[in-house]
Amino acid sequence: MKRLRNHLVGVDHGDVVLFSDFEHDGVMWTGDGPRQTRAHVEFTESYREPPVVQVSLSMSDISSDHNARVDVQTEEINRDGFVIVFRTWGDTKIARARVSWMAIGELRHADDWDLY
Numbered sequence: 699m700k701r702l703r704n705h706l707v708g709v710d711h712g713d714v715v716l717f718s719d720f721e722h723d724g725v726m727w728t729g730d731g732p733r734q735t736r737a738h739v740e741f742t743e744s745y746r747e748p749p750v751v752q753v754s755l756s757m758s759d760i761s762s763d764h765n766a767r768v769d770v771q772t773e774e775i776n777r778d779g780f781v782i783v784f785r786t787w788g789d790t791k792i793a794r795a796r797v798s799w800m801a802i803g804e805l806r807h808a809d810d811w812d813l814y
Contacts, residue, residue, distance in 0.1 A: 749803025
């Protein structure tokens with residue numbers, strides 16, 4: 699559990715269209731085997747410490763001719779942003795995908811000082 703030390707709690711959120719590979723025969727639509735795409739997200743405002751970030755698939759267009767294999771995670775979470783990592787594998791064919799995200803954490807207080 700993440701405990702917040704002050705009353706300044708920030709909640710930021712958004713949606714990111716990761717790819718639309720059917721339009722240009724991209725690797726998520728035409729490829730086989732392990733594939734991934736990454737998207738960097740910047741928060742609206744910096745947090746005091748790295749926040750808790752949740753991501754979820756908010757739109758997908760996946761071929762029904764193959765198994766739907768999808769893994770969506772976060773990496774490199776810091777005070778200013780994070781990276782969404784979308785992975786698939788095998789013979790899964792994904793035309794397009796959108797991911798929603800939400801970050802919750804402490805905001806900086808006006809009286810916070812950076813000594814270094």
